Amino acid sequence: MTVEAFRALHHGRAADDPLVLPGPWDAASARVFADAGFPALATPSAGVAASLGREDGHTPADEMFAAVTRIVRSVSVPVSADIEAGYGLAPKELVARLLDTGAIGCNLEDSDSVTGALKDPRPHADWLAEVRAAAGGALFINARMDTFLQGVADPDEAIGRIRLYEEAGADCVYPLGVPPEHLPLLRAETALPINVSPLPGGPALAELGRLGATRITFGPQLQQEAMQKVREIADRLLG
Template identity: 35%
Template sequence: MTPAHARVFRDLHAGPGPLLLPNAWDVASALAFVADGAPAVGTTSLGIAAAAGRADATRAVRSLTIDLAHRLAGLPVPVTVDLEDGFSDDPGQVADLVAALPVAGLNLEDSSAGKLVAPAAHAAKVAAVKERCPDVFVNARVDTFWLGERASAEATVGRALRYVDAGADGVFVPGPLTEAQVRELTGALPVPVNVLATPQHTVPRLAELGVRRISTGSLLFRAALDEAVGVVRRLRAGRPAPSATAYRDVDARTATLG
């Protein structure tokens, strides 16, 4: 991470509209998003895990996430990584991991093994990372709605404020949210609020509700799988192959990272 990338990434949360963040699962997908004009790129733990034949949110992709972060370090835009729960219960170990990554930001979720953790434990991780890496944008993820555990705006805000007090730069609340819940979150939290792109809410409407960052999460990876299956079905049905980005263009993009 360069200091310029850290500043750019922070500033993207204060622009005229929300930051629409595409989440990559490998180098090729990240390069495609950059070629399309994305001002920053994130990673998706599900995409990384599924592509490697592993389960998500089980700490199984620690080494793969680290490897991808280093491979993406040469991108001309800021990179933020999905670190699940930091791959450790120890705040110091999480901070050590972040300090070794060339990234402008990260997501850190307050659940492990499919259950919410004590907010104090997650706040300790946030604090340790911010003390060690003050320039890195820490997006504290609150998994209340994602897991359906204590899934209310009031409980979510209470947990989120603990993480903001610990130094979190933003709060990410994935899961099914109503407009009223989104508005309550953005009105109660003093940092940029991040939600997932879903069929229920458009980007313009989320902007009106005060959202400052919209992540695609695993959506692009899952949609890519659907599109690939669709091409096979098209060919099987006797229809011509669809057009796609040229072989040479994909190869040339990859060469830019050395």
């Protein structure tokens, strides 16, 4: 599937049929999801970090790109990669290294991967525009905004960032941690696809779609669920 076909997956969907992209953390989990029939996958940086024995936000760029490469080459479906805040790489180098992995898209967040501090949205939008220019149409850029994650409850802050990132050329926006009741407001403010991660105890995936979500990803949730199953196996073996 080409990046154009991947983009097309995000458009023209029924409201109760958001695009569901599981998050593989290694080649084996990627094959499971692909074999199950999902049309594309989206790696979670935290899940990949855990598989590498790293803390979230502390994976060296070389290790993350190598892990993404292994995931991409293990499946025939397209893979979008969470590359956090870009590892301090210049836009041209970042795009070149990402394309070398075979990924056709990426998440780029607007908070510092280590400190968690929110970035000034205007310089960040300028940087996103440079990434867009370097990539041309070769990458699907999912611009993550972390206002809700960082405790900024006012949806107007997220809306302002959405507008800036849309102008910068983002293909999709990702208000991580958005309360479901704010989704219709965000949906009314942008024509871009909106990526949502389901909250524990929150609405079902179809309902998130009806509220305004276009695409569903899971961050490290699936990797954590899998590790809980491994723990259950370990406990059983210990008797």
